[in-house]
Amino acid sequence: MNIKPIKTAEDNRAALARIEQLWDAEPNTAEFDELEVLSTLVEAFEEANYPFSPPDPIEAIRFRMEQLGLEDKDLVPYLGTRSRVSEVLKRKRGLTLTMIRNLNKGLKISLDSLVKEYQLVN
Structure with missing residues (x-):
């Protein structure tokens, strides 16, 4: 096992290729240990260099609507009236704490x- 720190995108690609080779390694073997160490190194490199940021609220709502096959009118129970749904989705009205709670609980956003x-948008 010849493991070194991941410092560049090329190092990361090489580590990912090696992880793919080791993917089916049996536990309690040198290959499995190498897989675990490389996975940890790749995760640390990618968190530092490719940070993930959650989508903005409207993008998240629209994505969830698409996943569930919902239309604007289906958001009335979570946001209020149809006009309020329209205002929120067009970014003319911000989400209230109650709306946020409803969307989180009801749609699992x-x-x-x-x-x-x-x-x-004004």
Whole structure:
């Protein structure tokens, strides 16, 4: 096992290729240990160099609607009236705490996405 720190994108690609080769390694073997170490190194490199940021609330709502096959009118129980749904989806009205709670509980949209700041349109 010849493992070194991952410092560049090329190092990361090489580590990912090696992980693919080791993917079916049996536990309690040198190959499995190498797989675990490389996976940890890749995860640390990617978190530092390719940070993930949750989508803005409207993108998250629209994505969830698409996943569930929902239309705008289906959001009335979570956001209020049809006009309020329209205003929120067009970014003319911000989400209230009650709306955020309803969307999180009813549609299982991540709170991280729902509470993220976003630009309203006037």
